[in-house]
Amino acid sequence: EVQLVESGGGSVKPGGSLTLSCADSGFTGFTVTNAWMAWVRQAPGKGLEWVGRIASRSDGETTEYAAPVKGRFTISRDDSKNMLFLQMNSLKTEDTAMYYCTTVGNPAFFRQWGQGTQLTVSS
Amino acid sequence: VVTQEPSFSVSPGGTVTLTCGLSSGSVSSSYYPSWYQQTPGQAPRTLIYSTNSRSSGVPDRFSGSILGNKAALTITGARADDESHYYCALYVLSGIWVFGGGTKLTVL
Numbered sequence: 001e002v003q004l005v006e007s008g009g010g011s012v013k014p015g016g017s018l019t020l021s022c023a024d025s026g027f028t029g030f031t032v033t034n035a036w037m038a039w040v041r042q043a044p045g046k047g048l049e050w051v052g053r054i055a056s057r058s059d060g061e062t063t064e065y066a067a068p069v070k071g072r073f074t075i076s077r078d079d080s081k082n083m084l085f086l087q088m089n090s091l092k093t094e095d096t097a098m099y100y101c102t103t104v105g106n107p108a109f110f111r112q113w114g115q116g117t118q119l120t121v122s123s
Numbered sequence: 124v125v126t127q128e129p130s131f132s133v134s135p136g137g138t139v140t141l142t143c144g145l146s147s148g149s150v151s152s153s154y155y156p157s158w159y160q161q162t163p164g165q166a167p168r169t170l171i172y173s174t175n176s177r178s179s180g181v182p183d184r185f186s187g188s189i190l191g192n193k194a195a196l197t198i199t200g201a202r203a204d205d206e207s208h209y210y211c212a213l214y215v216l217s218g219i220w221v222f223g224g225g226t227k228l229t230v231l
Contacts (some may be wrong), residue, residue: 109172
């Protein structure tokens with residue numbers, strides 16, 4: 001059973017940076033290595049918002065981002081460690097949210113979800 | 124913009140259809156509509172993908188379709204534990220998704 005575990009959340013001041021991590025504690029070496037991965041966030045009391053995605057290594061590890069985070073957030077992966085990352089720079093108060101990592105199923109859906117890690121951006 | 128009804132209610136045992144549309148244009152299967160259920164404090168759960176395929180472990184009370192110009196999620200035999208928020212997502216461009224605002228379903 002795939003289990004995604006996010007970490008790295010916390011409180012940051014506006015303009016600051018933080019990196020979130022996502023580890024697959026299920027099938028070692030399979031899930032992250034062979035799958036497209038994505039980050040989805042949810043601001044307090046709000047709906048789900050797609051943040052971005054990274055393709056698998058075999059698909060070139062290309063990335064795409066939602067407009068509100070483009071140029072500030074970077075998704076990367078380390079398949080040797082079965083890890084996914086979300087580097088966040090120039091953080092804004094509106095980035096405050098629960099951040100979920102997900103595997104991307106074929107075709108084009110969010111298959112497995114982690115439990116999320118909370119980011120709070122506040123002065 | 125992806126549109127969903129903000130709220131809906133259904134009686135226990137009843138049937139309800141939630142929809143997912145586009146503010147401009149029609150939703151078709153080429154958008155690979157997917158549906159997610161979320162209860163407060165929990166991570167989302169995948170229900171339906173590629174319009175009408177059920178995710179592993181999802182009961183057949185949940186079904187997806189295209190109705191007119193929208194994607195639809197139909198729940199039959201509604202139960203108290205179906206009371207949740209339901210979100211649709213559309214694959215709008217290569218590698219880009221947009222979620223709807225979600226529907227809060229009340230079972231009463």
